[in-house]
Amino acid sequence: MLKSKTWQLTAILMLISDWSQCIKSQECTVDPPENIGIDDPGHLGPLYIHWTAPASLTNLTACSMRYHLEYFNTYQSRWTVIRTVRTWYRAQFDLEKEVRVRISTLLKGACTNGTELKSPFTEMVLPPNNTGPVGSRVQGFGCVFYQKEFMECTWETGLEEPTQSQYSLYFWHREMEQAEECPQYIHSNGVRTGCKFTEESLSEFSDFNICINSSSPEVVLRSAFFSLQIQNYVKPAAIETVHLEASPDRRLQVQWDLPNERIPRHCLEYEVEAREEGVGGQPLLQRNVTNEMTLTSLSMDGARRKCFRVRSRMHHYCADRGFWSDWSHWSCHSDTESDAVVGCAVVIGIIVSMLILSLFGWALWRKWKAREGEMMPFSPLHKLMEYSKGLSARSHFNKTRENQ
Ligand SMILES: *[C@@H]1O[C@H](CO)[C@@H](O)[C@H](O)[C@H]1NC(C)=O
Ligand SMILES: *[C@@H]1O[C@H](CO)[C@@H](O)[C@H](O)[C@H]1NC(C)=O
Ligand SMILES: *[C@@H]1O[C@H](CO)[C@@H](O)[C@H](O)[C@H]1NC(C)=O
Ligand SMILES: *[C@@H]1O[C@H](CO)[C@@H](O)[C@H](O)[C@H]1NC(C)=O
Ligand SMILES: *[C@@H]1O[C@H](CO)[C@@H](O)[C@H](O)[C@H]1NC(C)=O
Numbered sequence: 001m002l003k004s005k006t007w008q009l010t011a012i013l014m015l016i017s018d019w020s021q022c023i024k025s026q027e028c029t030v031d032p033p034e035n036i037g038i039d040d041p042g043h044l045g046p047l048y049i050h051w052t053a054p055a056s057l058t059n060l061t062a063c064s065m066r067y068h069l070e071y072f073n074t075y076q077s078r079w080t081v082i083r084t085v086r087t088w089y090r091a092q093f094d095l096e097k098e099v100r101v102r103i104s105t106l107l108k109g110a111c112t113n114g115t116e117l118k119s120p121f122t123e124m125v126l127p128p129n130n131t132g133p134v135g136s137r138v139q140g141f142g143c144v145f146y147q148k149e150f151m152e153c154t155w156e157t158g159l160e161e162p163t164q165s166q167y168s169l170y171f172w173h174r175e176m177e178q179a180e181e182c183p184q185y186i187h188s189n190g191v192r193t194g195c196k197f198t199e200e201s202l203s204e205f206s207d208f209n210i211c212i213n214s215s216s217p218e219v220v221l222r223s224a225f226f227s228l229q230i231q232n233y234v235k236p237a238a239i240e241t242v243h244l245e246a247s248p249d250r251r252l253q254v255q256w257d258l259p260n261e262r263i264p265r266h267c268l269e270y271e272v273e274a275r276e277e278g279v280g281g282q283p284l285l286q287r288n289v290t291n292e293m294t295l296t297s298l299s300m301d302g303a304r305r306k307c308f309r310v311r312s313r314m315h316h317y318c319a320d321r322g323f324w325s326d327w328s329h330w331s332c333h334s335d336t337e338s339d340a341v342v343g344c345a346v347v348i349g350i351i352v353s354m355l356i357l358s359l360f361g362w363a364l365w366r367k368w369k370a371r372e373g374e375m376m377p378f379s380p381l382h383k384l385m386e387y388s389k390g391l392s393a394r395s396h397f398n399k400t401r402e403n404q
Pocket of ligand 1: 113114
């Protein structure tokens with residue numbers, strides 16, 4: 001017992017004198033980690049990197065040992081640096097690209113008199129397993145997470161059409177033990193061109209990894225790998241009802257109801273498009289983005305009808321990005337107030353003008369009547385009539401006299 005303690009003490013002392021000497025001469029060398037390995041657990045992206053401490057430092061006790069790990073992050077095109085005391089690390093890689101990892105040993109403590117010593121790097125490079133012709137890789141891959149209820153990912157077949165082989169989609173996220181095949185393929189002309197994921201198969205705020213490869217090992221198609229954060233692909237449902245309400249000060253209140261969906265209200269922003277049908281010319285468009293579920297619009301000048309439609313999108317509080325929903329139907333408001341005023345004015349005008357006309361007509365008639373009454377006894381016409389009456393009477397008399 002005592003013996004072994006003494007031995008340890010001398011070993012540490014020896015080491016200290018060793019290190020201090022090399023620090024003085026600036027010729028200290030620390031060995032890099034050994035037995036570096038990179039394992040693929042089949043999760044379509046995450047790789048398990050592991051290593052062991054350098055054999056020369058296994059009995060070191062007075063110094064702390066750490067590791068400096070760097071890996072090339074192909075998603076960001078730069079090296080990511082990690083410092084850890086563990087001898088393993090898990091990182092996400094794009095398996096269509098080269099995997100590059102480098103690790104060094106860091107030593108610091110009493111044995112180095114407080115200075116941090118760093119070993120040279122041990123580097124490991126894994127080439128991607130790119131089998132199959134380049135042109136057979138799927139193109140135009142994209143996903144839409146509808147109303148946070150289900151997700152559809154679609155692709156176009158590569159330039160080199162698959163003949164005896166179909167594409168297969170595999171996916172994995174952190175809640176799954178193993179990668180699984182697409183639960184429901186979408187077909188177009190008998191070829192698989194998409195996959196529909198039900199809610200149970202999805203996981204937000206974590207890497208959702210997808211691999212599209214060939215369905216048979218005989219005909220090899222180039223595999224494609226994708227990694228998404230599915231909360232960034234949400235497309236909300238279209239808004240169904242938009243209410244318009246005019247206030248007495250000629251402002252229009254635009255309000256809308258959310259369709260029954262699982263996206264929390266505070267996670268959405270809205271765009272309201274207003275279209276004015278002005279007096280002649282092009283309709284006027286105006287767009288406003290708001291977090292509220294209501295918008296007050298100044299009533300328009302000269303516009304008779306104002307129409308509104310609304311769409312929604314994930315707000316950056318809840319996701320980095322997303323898709324706009326489809327537009328709601330147009331909801332229109334006619335300026336009935338001014339219509340009524342114009343209508344009233346027209347009716348009143350007609351009534352007034354009719355009144356004036358009839359008054360004028362009555363006056364004319366009165367005048368004419370009065371003149372007629374005045375003229376009757378003395379008018380030359382009257383006299384002529386009287387005279388002709390006398391004449392005819394006289395001739396009648398003569399005739400009767402002749403006949404007798
Ligand atoms: C250790 O460091 C201290 C100051 O940091 C210095 O005074 C001392 O000489 C160093 N010892 C050796 C052995 O280098
Ligand atoms: C470390 O110590 C063990 C005994 O505890 C010994 O067998 C081994 O050789 C030592 N390793 C080195 C590198 O000194
Ligand atoms: C490539 O495939 C081989 C076996 O076919 C596997 O051991 C290796 O890990 C794969 N490389 C990557 C980067 O997945
Ligand atoms: C396609 O990828 C999955 C998941 O990695 C794998 O299990 C399957 O064997 C692959 N298919 C072919 C034909 O390589
Ligand atoms: C809507 O946006 C326009 C500019 O595009 C702005 O003049 C108007 O005040 C906004 N309306 C509301 C209600 O925010």
